[in-house]
Amino acid sequence: MTAECRTLEGQGTEARDAVALGEHVTLRLRRWRSAAVPILQAALAAGLAWLIAVDIVDHRAPFFAPVAAVVCLGMTLGQRLRRMIQLIIGVGLGVGAGDLLISAIGTGPWQIALVVALAMSVAVLVDGGAVITGQAAVSAILVATLCLPGATSGIDRLVDGVIGGATGLLVVGLLPRSAFLRPPSS
Secondary structure, X not given: OOHHHHHOHHHOHHHHHHHHHHHHHHXXXXXXXXXXXXXXXXXXXXXXXXXXXXXXXXXXXXXXXXXXXXXXXXXXXXXXXXXXXXXXXXXXXXXXXXXXXXXXXXXXXXXXXXXXXXXXXXXXXXXXXHHHHHHHHHHHHHHHHHOOOOOOOHHHHHXXXXXXXXXXXXXXXXXXXXXXXXXXXX
């Protein structure tokens, strides 16, 4: 029990509840403050990736671009470039498996299960590791559930993944977290 709660022991449940609520809110705000820069980086990278994919590359619905940007930023600084490359490989495997199978067999529960199993199996067989295997599965699911068979090119989705990963790296390079952690200069 905190010192504030001990001094309020004789004052009733409402006072203790108010102090506990205040401590809870303070803890949540402290947690948010420590995550504010990564949240800003992810938001900017996702929006910028979408903008580049739509306005520069002319993709109609580049859902992989903002997803790849956010996933890329979820890694620690030393791992970002390596993880971005793994993410792109995983997207490629998942999109490839999804496009090939879904165009041949259509969509449905067993088709999605088959696409996920195939994408993850290929990723494991190429010694992809957890990031590549997980991204292959997610990409295959997105292709199988959001894309009509043969409606859009798998190359477009792969390009969107590259745009997202590169945008994530660009944002963290231009807006590094360490820039916000420096003490203000006098």
